[in-house]
Amino acid sequence: MRSALIFCSVLWPVAALATNDNASANSVTNSAATNSTSSNSPATTLDTQTTVAGGMPRLQTGPVSDISAEQLTSINFTNVEDAVRDQPGIIVRKRYIGDPNATLGMRGSNMFQTARSLVFADGLPLHYHLQTRYSGAPRWSVVAPSEVDNVEILYGPFSAQYAGNAMGGVVNISTRLPDEQEIVLEGSAFMQDYDNLQRAQQLSGQKLFASYGNRIGNLQFLAGVQRLNNDGQPMSFYYSPEKSSAGTNVSGGVRGKDNKGNDVLLYGDSGVADTLTDLYKLRSRYALDNGELRASLVYEERQNNTTDARSYLSDDSGNTVYSGNVTQDGVNYSASASNFRSTEQQRNSLLAGFGASHELAAGWQASADISRFRILKDEQIRTAKNPADPAWDGSGDAQNFNHTGWETADIRFANPTLAADNIQLTLGYHYDHYQLATDKASVDFISGSVASAVPQSGGETRVQALFAETGWQFLPDFDLTAGLRYERFQGLNGFKGSDQNDDRHESAVSPKFSLGWTMNDQISSRYSIARAVRFPIVEELYENASNDDVQVIANALLAPERGIHHNLNIRWQTGDAGVDANLFYEKVSDTIFNQSGLYDDGSGSLVTISSFLNIPSVSTRGADISLFKNGLLTERLDARLNMTAIRARIDDNPALADSEGKDVPRIPRWSQNLTLTWHQTTAVAMSTSVRHISNSFNELDNSDHESNVFSAIDAYTFIDAKIRWQINRAAFTALGVDNLTNEIAYVHHPYPQRTVFIEGGYRF
Known part of the structure; x- marks a missing residue:
C-alpha cells in the first residue's frame, strides 16, 4: 500500500500527460535561472552584483540561490522556513507547523550550530544570536508567508559584508509593498492524525492573515496581522x-x-505542544529625489503550553x-x-528597524540601517510534578528573560561604476550589541505566591567591524573580487549569581577572494576562498542553567571559531533549463560545540553536565548539484532536482578522543529534493515534492546507531503533494498534504505524521 502511495504521489503531476499539451503552462523560475547575471550580460562590464538592504550593490562572491514567489506557490508553504527546506545543503528542523524552535543548518554547520547562519527580512536580522542549539532558531514567525516576494540564499562566508557567522550561509527574505491600494485576506486549516506509542489523537490548527497596503504619493506602506494556532505532537x-x-x-x-x-x-x-502566535507589523518606504527612507515595526505575542503530559503506567488498581x-x-x-510537569510560556517581543539610502556625487551611494530587538516578556512557569499526581504539593518555578535583546547598525558606501565601469568598491561599518539575563523564582500554585526572582546568569557581547570589498573586470571574460573584514569583539558583564566574569577583548581579520570566468552565454564558473571568524555568543559564554538532572555550564573562556572555506561553482543555463554544481571544502579550528556526559552527583544519582567546549579541528568536504527543466517531456511539466553529499569529520578532539575520525552530529551525508509541477491550465497546478535525507548521529562519538526511536537522527523520505487553483486574479485556493505516506521519523524529537491542509485567499 505504501509503495503504491509513493508511486501515485510522484507521478501525480505527470498523470495528465495524455491530455492536450497545447494549453499554456506557467513558467517556474529556478535558482539557476535567476542568479546567472554574469552569464547573460555583456562581458565588458562587471555585472556579478546583486543588492542588499536599501538597494545597495553586493558583488557575487560565491554560490547563490534565488527562490521566486512563483516557485513558493508550488510547495507547501505554511511557515516562512518552508521556503528554504528543500534547497541544497540546507536542513530545517521544523517539528510541526508553528514550531518556535525551527533551527537552520547549512552545509558543514548542523541544525544546532545556529550561530553559523544569518537570516534577514528586508535587512532586519531574524537570526537569534543570543542563544544557540534548539533555542537559537531564527525568528521566522515575524514574517508571514503571504508577505514574501522572494528569498535569496548565499552559501558560505565569501562576502566581506557579512560577519563570520555566515560560515554556513545567509538567507535574505524580501517582502513586497503594494503600488496601489490592496487588501489581502488569507486563511488555512491543518490537521495531523497522530498515532504513536500510547497516544492516538487528531491534532489541528488554523492560520489567518490580513493586510492593508497602499501608495500615497511617495509613501508606500503595509499593515498586517497574522494569527497561527496549532497543536503539535508530543516532543x-x-x-x-x-x-x-x-x-x-x-x-x-x-x-x-x-x-x-x-x-x-x-x-x-511530554504532551501536546499547544502554540499560539499573534503577529502585528507595519512596513513603510518613502521615496526621496535621490534615495529613500524605510521603516519596520514588528510586535509578536507567542504562547507555548504543554499541559497534558501523559504517564502510560497504571497499577493493579488502575491508578496512574x-x-x-x-x-x-x-x-x-x-x-x-x-x-510530567505542566509548562506554560508567554513571550512578547518587539523588533524595529529604520533605514535610509541616498545617491551621492560621482556615482557613490550611501545606506544606513539600524535595528533594535527587545524581549518585552519571556516567562516560563512549570509545575514541579503533574497536577494530577497525588504527590504534587503545588510547588513549581518560573524562569524569566530580562534585559534581553540586541541592537545592530550598518553603514555602507558603494560605487558600482568606479574606473570606467570595470571596478566596483564597497566600504562599510557594522555594529552589534547582544545582551541576555535570566532570573528564576519558586512558585506556589496553591497560594498563588511567587518568590522574589534570583538572577541566574547572563552577559553581553559587542562586535564592531570595518569592511572593504572590490570587484575588477580585468578581462572581458574574467572578474576578480577581493574583500577584507576587520572585527573587534568584546565579552562584557558576564555573571553567574554573584560571581562576575572578566571582560574580554579580541580582534580578527578575514580576507576574501573570488575569481569568475564567463566561458560563454551559457556557461560560467567561479572559485571562492575566504577566512571566517565566528566569535562566541552570549549563551555559550555566560548562560548557566540548572534543570532537574541537567546542569548547563557556560564557558567564558571559549576561543572563537576560525575557518578557511573553499567553493568551486560551475553553472550551465539556457532559457528553460539549467545545471548548477558546487564542490566545497571547509577547515574550521576551535569549533564551538556543546558536549555533555553523565556524572555521579555524590549521592548515587546520575546528572547530565553540559558545556560548550572547543573542538580543535573539524573538516568538511562536499558537493551539490541543482538541475531544473521547464517543459520536461511536455510544456506542462516543470522539474527541479538537487542532490548534496557532505562528510563533516572531527579530526582532533582531545576532550573526547572517541569522537576523532567520526561524523559531526546532525549532518547527513546525503540529501536530495525533487519537485515536479504539472500545469493543468494557466490557473490549476499540481505539485509533488520528495525530500530525502540520510541518517546522522546525535552523539559526538557516533555511538547512537538505533533508528526510529526517540533521540535518534533518522533517515527519512517525506513526500508532499499540493494542488492549487487560481480562481481569478484576486482569489485562490489550495489543498495539500505533508508526509503523504505517514512515515514515522525522529530528529531526536518525532517529526510530524501525515498533515493535511487547505488554504485560500482573496486580494482586492
Whole structure:
C-alpha cells in the first residue's frame, strides 16, 4: 500500500500527460535561472552584483540561490522556513507547523550550530544570536508567508559584508509593498492524525492573515496581522533502562530501545505542544529625489503550553503511576515525576528597524540601517510534578528573560561604476550589541505566591567591524573580487549569581577572494576562498542553567571559531533549463560545540553536565548539484532536482578522543529534493515534492546507531503533494498534504505524521 502511495504521489503531476499539451503552462523560475547575471550580460562590464538592504550593490562572491514567489506557490508553504527546506545543503528542523524552535543548518554547520547562519527580512536580522542549539532558531514567525516576494540564499562566508557567522550561509527574505491600494485576506486549516506509542489523537490548527497596503504619493506602506494556532505532537518520550530494585507492579509501558540499542521501557510522553502566535507589523518606504527612507515595526505575542503530559503506567488498581521504582512483566524500571510537569510560556517581543539610502556625487551611494530587538516578556512557569499526581504539593518555578535583546547598525558606501565601469568598491561599518539575563523564582500554585526572582546568569557581547570589498573586470571574460573584514569583539558583564566574569577583548581579520570566468552565454564558473571568524555568543559564554538532572555550564573562556572555506561553482543555463554544481571544502579550528556526559552527583544519582567546549579541528568536504527543466517531456511539466553529499569529520578532539575520525552530529551525508509541477491550465497546478535525507548521529562519538526511536537522527523520505487553483486574479485556493505516506521519523524529537491542509485567499 505504501509503495503504491509513493508511486501515485510522484507521478501525480505527470498523470495528465495524455491530455492536450497545447494549453499554456506557467513558467517556474529556478535558482539557476535567476542568479546567472554574469552569464547573460555583456562581458565588458562587471555585472556579478546583486543588492542588499536599501538597494545597495553586493558583488557575487560565491554560490547563490534565488527562490521566486512563483516557485513558493508550488510547495507547501505554511511557515516562512518552508521556503528554504528543500534547497541544497540546507536542513530545517521544523517539528510541526508553528514550531518556535525551527533551527537552520547549512552545509558543514548542523541544525544546532545556529550561530553559523544569518537570516534577514528586508535587512532586519531574524537570526537569534543570543542563544544557540534548539533555542537559537531564527525568528521566522515575524514574517508571514503571504508577505514574501522572494528569498535569496548565499552559501558560505565569501562576502566581506557579512560577519563570520555566515560560515554556513545567509538567507535574505524580501517582502513586497503594494503600488496601489490592496487588501489581502488569507486563511488555512491543518490537521495531523497522530498515532504513536500510547497516544492516538487528531491534532489541528488554523492560520489567518490580513493586510492593508497602499501608495500615497511617495509613501508606500503595509499593515498586517497574522494569527497561527496549532497543536503539535508530543516532543519527548520518557523511558527507563532496567533497574535492580523492584517496585510497584504496573502495566501500560511500551518495551523499546534507546538510541544506542539498549532495552528500555517507554513510560510516558511530554504532551501536546499547544502554540499560539499573534503577529502585528507595519512596513513603510518613502521615496526621496535621490534615495529613500524605510521603516519596520514588528510586535509578536507567542504562547507555548504543554499541559497534558501523559504517564502510560497504571497499577493493579488502575491508578496512574507517575514516579518511583516500578515492575512490569517481571522487569524492574524507574519513573521520574518531574517529566510530567505542566509548562506554560508567554513571550512578547518587539523588533524595529529604520533605514535610509541616498545617491551621492560621482556615482557613490550611501545606506544606513539600524535595528533594535527587545524581549518585552519571556516567562516560563512549570509545575514541579503533574497536577494530577497525588504527590504534587503545588510547588513549581518560573524562569524569566530580562534585559534581553540586541541592537545592530550598518553603514555602507558603494560605487558600482568606479574606473570606467570595470571596478566596483564597497566600504562599510557594522555594529552589534547582544545582551541576555535570566532570573528564576519558586512558585506556589496553591497560594498563588511567587518568590522574589534570583538572577541566574547572563552577559553581553559587542562586535564592531570595518569592511572593504572590490570587484575588477580585468578581462572581458574574467572578474576578480577581493574583500577584507576587520572585527573587534568584546565579552562584557558576564555573571553567574554573584560571581562576575572578566571582560574580554579580541580582534580578527578575514580576507576574501573570488575569481569568475564567463566561458560563454551559457556557461560560467567561479572559485571562492575566504577566512571566517565566528566569535562566541552570549549563551555559550555566560548562560548557566540548572534543570532537574541537567546542569548547563557556560564557558567564558571559549576561543572563537576560525575557518578557511573553499567553493568551486560551475553553472550551465539556457532559457528553460539549467545545471548548477558546487564542490566545497571547509577547515574550521576551535569549533564551538556543546558536549555533555553523565556524572555521579555524590549521592548515587546520575546528572547530565553540559558545556560548550572547543573542538580543535573539524573538516568538511562536499558537493551539490541543482538541475531544473521547464517543459520536461511536455510544456506542462516543470522539474527541479538537487542532490548534496557532505562528510563533516572531527579530526582532533582531545576532550573526547572517541569522537576523532567520526561524523559531526546532525549532518547527513546525503540529501536530495525533487519537485515536479504539472500545469493543468494557466490557473490549476499540481505539485509533488520528495525530500530525502540520510541518517546522522546525535552523539559526538557516533555511538547512537538505533533508528526510529526517540533521540535518534533518522533517515527519512517525506513526500508532499499540493494542488492549487487560481480562481481569478484576486482569489485562490489550495489543498495539500505533508508526509503523504505517514512515515514515522525522529530528529531526536518525532517529526510530524501525515498533515493535511487547505488554504485560500482573496486580494482586492
